[in-house]
Amino acid sequence: MEITIFGKGNMGQAIGHNFEIAGHEVTYYGSKDQATTLGEIVIMAVPYPALAALAKQYATQLKGKIVVDITNPLNFDTWDDLVVPADSSAAQELQQQLPDSQVLKAFNTTFAATLQSGQVNGKEPTTVLVAGNDDSAKQRFTRALADSPLEVKDAGKLKRARELEAMGFMQMTLAASEQIGWTGGFAVVK
Structure with missing residues (x-):
């Protein structure tokens, strides 16, 4: 399967690493690159303010694609709330x-x-929570990562993204205040 990642930063590279481990071809595009073709799964590993511009620029090419939003729409001026x-x-x-x-x-x-290592705290598999309205898209996304070290869990409909973003916000504020490390995180323990 072909995977496209908008974003060549740490998150984009770590996410791509897992798709590559799982045997997929990954193409990365930076902010100044012009994407010519897009894969079946398109990862938006960009800051929240860049989402709208990418959606507008590539709307036609993104039709029928699985588009994965990884953003945490945090107010980076105050680190005190979400901007949605x-x-x-x-x-x-x-x-x-x-x-x-x-x-x-x-x-x-x-x-x-934790995406790069595939583990949280060196012990537990990194858990990727996925929310979306299309069950088939979630299943294809999960299958695409099946041969990676990540564990994917279905978090429900897209409206659950509110809770995922709040969870991501909490994790970032804990790391920024040095209560946890940037190598820490959440894992679902069976």
């Missing part, structure tokens, strides 16, 4: 902008280090 309405999420906004795509929320509750 309380009854919405970045992923829900993206789905409105891309009505002909299957938008999923995933990877926002993980740090790059």
Whole structure:
């Protein structure tokens, strides 16, 4: 399967690493690159403010694609709140902008280090929570990562992205205040 990642930073590289381990071809695009073809799964590993511009620029090419939003729409000026309405999420906004795509929320509750290593605290598999309205898209996404060290769990419909973004926000604020490390995170323990 072909995977496209918008974003060449730590998160984009760590996410791509897992798809590559799972045997997929990954193409990365930076902010100044012009994407010529897009894979079946497109990862938006960019800051939240860049989502709308990418959705507008590539709307036609993203039709029928699985589009994964990894953003945490944090107010980076204050580190004190999310910038989306309380009854919405970045992923829900993206789905409105891309009505002909299957938008999923995933990877926002993980740090790059735990994605790269595939483990939280060196012991537990890194858990990727995925929310979306299209069950088939979630299943294809999960199968695409089946041969990686990550564990993917279905977090429900896209409206659950609100809770995932709040969880990601909490994790980031804990790391920024040095209560946990940037190599820490959440894992689902059986």
